[in-house]
Amino acid sequence: MKFLGYILRNARRNPVRSLLTIGSIAVCGFLAMVLLSLFSTNTEVRSTLVPFNRVITMSAQGFTQPVPIALVREIPAIDDRSGIHAIVHRESDDKPLVSPFSWYGGKFRGESATFFAQFGVDPDTLFDIYPELTIAPDQLQAFKERPDGTVIGRKLAEDKKLSVGDSFELKGEIYPFDMNLTVVGIFDGPEKRDLRTCYFNWNFLNEGLKRDFQGQGANNSGTVLMRCKSDELVTKLCAAVDEDTKSSDRATKTQTEDAFVSQFSEMIKDLQTYINMVGLAVAFSLLVICGVAMAMSMRERTSEVAVLRAIGFQKGQILFMVLTEAVLIAGIGGFIGTFGTMLLFKFWDISPYTMGFFPFFYIPTTVAVTGFLVSLLVGLLSGLIPAFRASSLPVIDGLRKVV
Amino acid sequence: MDREAAIVLRHVTKSYRRDQIQIPVLSDLSLSVEEGEFLALMGPSGSGKTTLLNLIAGLDRPTGGEILVQDNDLARMSDGQITKWRSNHVGFIFQTYNLIPVLRAQENVELPLLLTSLSRKERRERARTALRVVGLEGREDHFPRQLSGGQEQRVAIARAIVTDPYLLVADEPTGDLDRVSAEEILLLLEQLNHEFEKTIVMVTHDPQAAKRATRLLHLDKGKLVADVAQGRDVRTAVQPENAS
Known part of the structure; x- marks a missing residue:
């Protein structure tokens, strides 16, 4: 010194x-x-995703190929049948926390390029699968009830200056029809989460396919998302689901959310x-x-x-x-x-x-x-x-x- | 006579090697300096006077012979030992003052005290005392660039004496000064020699400066050619190799 x-x-x-x-x-x-x-x-x-024990099932051919929506029902059945009991069931109605998860990829209000994610989900289970995301109860209820309702992240709402009740138009790029949605809720979440995402009802997307695309691509989901009880059970569930589908034309690859996200890093x-x-x-x-x-x-x-x-x-x-x-x-x-x-x-x-x-x-x-x-x-x-x-x-x- | 001698050199030789050539600087030089002497070293450029000064101060090592300062055989000391010895026993005064430009006068003087166990307060007090001795009271907070050449050299002298060393070595201390400032510095050195009984070895080209010393040595081509004390030639009287 x-x-x-x-x-x-x-x-x-x-x-x-x-x-x-x-x-x-x-x-x-x-x-x-x-x-x-x-x-x-x-x-x-x-x-930060690991503690939530979320699992994603996608097509064995890659995440660009859809999986049948029936898997949303069948996976909990496989879980029960194999005696693993990995999937969390909601206490109030014993509903398994499983949701379709479909990428829409539209352009927002005539933008030349839109850079936020848009997913068709099950409004009833989404916020139970993502407990770290928070939304006002009345807005969640509106999301569950309104077929054309969408909930958007706080940052997306701020960027686009949107509030509850505003219209939310997405022009189809992958799908040959547009989505005219209404903002029914704005969710918040941890600092290290993407709060520029929009979620809407998967049924609304499916109905659009049936109505405007002669049903092509209908009754499919990009992936299936679920929440499990523990990481030990996750491994067993992944193996059981993939084993069950491996001999069919809808073979799946089931993995943790962490592993799914890491695919993009690998690329x-x-x-x-x-x-x-x-x-x-x-x-x-x-x-x-x-x-x-x-x-x-x-x-x-x-x-x-x-x-x-x-x-x-x-x-x-x-x-x-x-x-x-x-x-x-x-x-x-x-x-x-x-x-x-x-x-x-x-x-x-x-x-x-x-x-x-x-x-x-x-x-x-x-x-x-x-x-x-x-x-x-x-x-x-x-x-x-x-x-x-x-x-x-x-x-x-x-x-x-x-x- | 060794007991009374502050510095004893016996058959000292010094040569430098430049590429493959051996350049002799001092050859078979014997000398004894008594405690409290003010010794001036004169001689033409290349005569070896600065080399001799460096050897006495422990900055350089002889090629041959023996150098005893206060009975310490400098040639036998390790680098660490001789550095520590210098910090305790030798004060240095350079021609170009060599003050640290980013430090104030007081901090420059305190510098050697950083190597001691003194507290910050004690260091400050000692530095102030040293500056007072050299007549620079009130200039403690000045940076070297804010001082005249004479004042800078006074700060350098304060730095040299702040540890109360046994020996002061000065390499052309007035070489960069005007006549008035040089006179002041020489008076100060005389004062340090007379009042504080410091042994001083000074290299100079200036005959006027040399006159202030109590003893004058002339070197030429690495040999001692004259040894004059108070106007008396004592070369024959000083024979350290026969003294013990």
Whole structure:
């Protein structure tokens, strides 16, 4: 601590260079945080889904192929028949918490591109399957009663300036008919949930197919969503359902919600590798920036270091002071770049600008802390060579630079 | 005579190696400096006076021979030991002052005290006392750039004496100063020698500065060519190798 004053003064010796170094590190930190959070956000959000023990059944051919709506009834029967009893039943009426889950993919009110998700579901069970989503009881009741009713997430309502009672028109892109819905409820949910989703009654979609598309594609669902009692039972249920359907033309693949979501991450795994490589390149750039700044700084101070050595400072003390200075500068830049970025995205919702790719975006604390520690390590490494050279320089050689 | 001598050099040689060439700087130099002496080293450039100063101050090591300062054999000390010894026993005064530009006068003077176990308050008090001794009371908060050359050198002297060292080494302390400032610095060194009984070894090119010393050594080509004390040639009288 005795040397801290001297170290701080040295760090401020050349304010322009120090600020530029700190700024460079902060910008690199910002870039690294954004890139690394693209995937870690997904990983972290997936982990929050695990405790709900939700299971998704999709076609064995892939999630673009539908499954028969009959599975919504049959899966609970399989669960009972096989004696697993994994699916949660509602206490009030013993209804199994199972729902169809069909992607509609329409365009909202003439938009050239719409980036929020739209799903046809069972209004009666949806909010029991998603207990983390909250909605006013009267709005939930309206959702259950009104065939053309839709409930939308709070952020979607804010983005589109919608409130209960407003019309909600979706122009069919995949399906050859439009959906003229009415907002009957607005739901809320945890911070790390997509609150830009719209749910409507699967029956309304099915009726539309029957009416306007000669029944083609009717009585199908994209996937079937259900909630189970425990993760141990989940494994058994998945195996039982897939075993039951495997010999039919509607073979299924049943998996946890977490595993289902991770499929999308797998699809961009190569991209993740490239982004991690960019992250490494950023770290290396930081190392060079800090190293050059420290080398320049120490070169200017050769004679001063020699004076310190002459008046009795040990090599280790010089090494400590130079390294502390390097770590301090890199740490300040790293702190701004990591925790500053974290704070920025805490208050700035960039989702509306990401074309739906990131329904929410934030910097996970683990990523920020890791980034900050990396900046400290970079500071330490960048200071090693200048510090070692400064502490090892023979005193008389150092003094000769000036004397 | 060794017991009374502060510094004893016996058959000291020093040479540097540049590429494959061995360059002799000092050859077979023997010398004894008594406690409380004010010694001036003169000689042409390349005569070895700064090298001799560096050897006495423990900044460099001899190629051969023995250097005893207060009975400490400097050549036998490890790097860590000699660094610690310097911090306790030697004060340095440089031609270009070599103050730390980002530190105030008081902080520059405090710098050697950071290596001691003194409290922050004690360090401040000692630094203020040292600045008072060199006549810079009231300039404690000035940065080096806010001081004149003479004042900077005074701060450097305060830094040199703040640990109350046994030996002061000065390498052309007036070399960068005007006549008036140089005179002030020399008076200060004289005062430190007379009143505080500091042993001082000073390298200088200035004959006027050299006159202020109690003893004058002339070096040429690494050899001692004259040894004058208070106008008296004592070279023949000083024979440290025969003293014990």
